[in-house]
Amino acid sequence: xxxxxxxxxxxxxxxxxxxxxxxxxxxxxxxxxxxxxxxxxxxxxxxxxxxxxxxxxxxxxxxxxxxxxxxxxxxxxxxxxxxxxxxxxxxxxxxxxxxxxxxxxxxxxx
Amino acid sequence: xxxxxxxxxxxxxxxxxxxxxxxxxxxxxxxxxxxxxxxxxxxxxxxxxxxxxxxxxxxxxxxxxxxxxxxxxxxxxxxxxxxxxxxxxxxxxxxxxxxxxxxxxxxxxxxxxxxxxxxxxxxxxxxxxxxxxxxxxxxxxxxxxxxxxxxxxxxxxxxxxxxxxxxxxxxxxxxxxxxxxxxxxxxxxxxxxxxxxxxxxxxxxxxxxxxxxxxxxxxxxxxxxxxxxxxxxxxxxxxxxxxxxxxxxxxxxxxxxxxxxxxxxxxxxxxxxxxxxxxxxxxxxxxxxxxxxxxxxxxxxxxxxxxxxxxxxxxxxxxxxxxxxxxxxxxxxxxxxxxxxxxxxxx
Numbered sequence: 001x002x003x004x005x006x007x008x009x010x011x012x013x014x015x016x017x018x019x020x021x022x023x024x025x026x027x028x029x030x031x032x033x034x035x036x037x038x039x040x041x042x043x044x045x046x047x048x049x050x051x052x053x054x055x056x057x058x059x060x061x062x063x064x065x066x067x068x069x070x071x072x073x074x075x076x077x078x079x080x081x082x083x084x085x086x087x088x089x090x091x092x093x094x095x096x097x098x099x100x101x102x103x104x105x106x107x108x109x110x
Numbered sequence: 111x112x113x114x115x116x117x118x119x120x121x122x123x124x125x126x127x128x129x130x131x132x133x134x135x136x137x138x139x140x141x142x143x144x145x146x147x148x149x150x151x152x153x154x155x156x157x158x159x160x161x162x163x164x165x166x167x168x169x170x171x172x173x174x175x176x177x178x179x180x181x182x183x184x185x186x187x188x189x190x191x192x193x194x195x196x197x198x199x200x201x202x203x204x205x206x207x208x209x210x211x212x213x214x215x216x217x218x219x220x221x222x223x224x225x226x227x228x229x230x231x232x233x234x235x236x237x238x239x240x241x242x243x244x245x246x247x248x249x250x251x252x253x254x255x256x257x258x259x260x261x262x263x264x265x266x267x268x269x270x271x272x273x274x275x276x277x278x279x280x281x282x283x284x285x286x287x288x289x290x291x292x293x294x295x296x297x298x299x300x301x302x303x304x305x306x307x308x309x310x311x312x313x314x315x316x317x318x319x320x321x322x323x324x325x326x327x328x329x330x331x332x333x334x335x336x337x338x339x340x341x342x343x344x345x346x347x348x349x350x351x352x353x354x355x356x357x358x359x360x361x362x363x364x365x366x367x368x369x370x371x372x373x374x375x376x377x378x379x380x381x382x383x384x385x386x387x388x389x390x391x392x393x394x395x396x397x398x399x400x401x402x403x404x405x406x407x408x409x410x411x412x413x414x415x416x417x418x419x420x421x422x423x424x425x426x427x428x429x430x431x432x433x434x435x436x437x438x439x440x441x442x443x444x445x446x447x448x449x450x451x452x453x454x455x456x457x
Binding site: 006013021024025033081 | 208209210212222280281288291299314316319321322329
């Protein structure tokens, strides 16, 4: 049996939840959310730029430098992966027998 | 009255354990072995002494969540159930991506990781073919693999809670579909879509859910089984992973804006993957109350594939309840197992 407090909660929550769900699907909400995300991103970037300039003026590393380093390491890791793939591919290829035996080496000079 | 007193005592005990973090459930308990790995991809094989059906089944997990939802708790584990039913179960899992994975595209998964994992699976199981299963976004990857690689020995295929028509995907999709946001608006300086952004997006879909869940939790705090299940599911729901930026750009451009899955033709590298080229037996399983992948989005897949034996399994549950809830235990898992069994060989 559902308790009284739960019945009361459900009676309030259900219409409110339905209204909230249709509100988040509305064009007005989506437009607002998009503007908020863009403004937030812009402000964060501007804030970081100012902090970075200030830290650099004191010869200190900033968050952006950390990201640059992380991306450089990531790029190296990707290159390593590509090389590994290339190596695996070469090792899995059958020997090139149709080309015939390798040409004899020229006689060594005395 | 005594019942009430006992319940209050249990409530106090479980509440204290929750506040101190002592009753955090242990997830992903089914024993398994690592068979193959490449970069962040991991292929696991679940141990079993009673494999009765073949070919082996490979579950490809989503890119937007952690795979332990498929093996949440012993009594609600999808994987444990399938293993117990006599299937040889493999799971292709993705470790949380880092900046090195930021440039992973659909092709990285479809032309590299998944075919290589299938090769490793066939070698390990000594099988000539397999059943391919995709969950959520993993379903999209399996569709692209099956459509783009007709040479792979896929005997049967099943997708679970897999989006197709992105017009039906609601808030998160609409934010990008109509140009309000571009992919780059949510990709961070490391080239990934942060887990936080995905979590906030999912939370926004049902704004009142967080409050309702707390109330349900309090109401059932005396019930140990409920508390364990609730904690496991809510831990998973908030345990999002970042999404590779390059794959996200493709998601926005191909899947959301061009709605390419619904068109049945998805550009893949220099070629096109056509869903009509999927000719193996196909099951499209989706949930009627799924707020993340609405049924209306998954439905069209059944008619878009080229299989003569294509069917749908419509379940009365939500996205998580699909694989981990009570509904899953009673209805979803037995029906899914039954379909695989009917398309497998015994012995």
